[in-house]
């Protein structure tokens with residue numbers, strides 16, 4: 001089913017398309033990833049740290065979209081991190097780029113069909129919790145899917161059992177074992193700026209109004225962002241465990257007479273500032289995670 005549903009762009013992802021993309025990539029790389037990583041705004045430097053890199057521009061990969069956002073390089077990078085074979089999206093796709101939500105998650109399905117047993121999503125976010133500072137990292141404990149509540153969900157459309165069930169539980173969306181591991185590693189690395197909290201997903205591309213920020217905070221969210229949740233939903237449908245790490249790149253404006261405003265440059269700048277810490281952190285996580293079977 002392609003076209004519009006409830007006024008939103010809608011596209012059903014074909015299992016065969018995913019398999020064709022998997023085949024294309026398998027024929028061109030010897031890396032067999034067990035871990036998939038998605039780099040958020042300004043956090044793509046992580047992909048450059050992989051050993052034995054083999055990279056593909058999104059524009060050359062069948063069925064992939066192209067990245068249109070500064071800070072999202074648009075490359076799928078295979079390699080080794082922390083002794084494990086991994087695949088890394090150096091840049092992601094967002095709903096606000098005009099892509100149907102199911103379409104922006106095709107790459108997640110591909111990475112899982114390639115063999116990934118765990119997904120690490122990283123993202124940039126605006127801090128709502130007044131205890132959070134710019135440069136803090138937050139392990140995602142849960143999310144609020146605002147667009148999902150009004151019909152923007154990557155699982156809307158006809159279903160294919162080969163991807164997993166239609167009715168996906170999300171009460172365990174963010175794996176407790178991985179959250180605990182991340183906190184343990186942060187402590188070992190002396191990262192006293194690691195928090196754990198709730199991410200609220202809004203479609204973007206506008207930054208929030210003051211009243212929206214107040215509403216999100218009332219709902220219990222600690223940070224707000226424009227991505228990750230569709231990717232997490234698809235990974236959970238396919239039975240893959242998720243760890244989410246959000247970098248607080250700016251503080252959300254919560255007073256009506258503030259002179260400063262949010263902007264993408266600041267987001268990228270904070271990403272650059274925390275790049276090395278983030279790389280060290282994710283590499284340690286990659287080294288220490290264990291997979292069954």
Ligand SMILES: O=P(O)(O)O[C@@H]1C[C@H](O)[C@@H](CO)O1
Pocket residue numbers: 039040041069092094122123124125204225226227228263264267
């Ligand atoms: O891809 P992420 O979620 O890290 O990017 C955030 C949300 C918007 O794309 C952008 C706003 O500056 O950064």
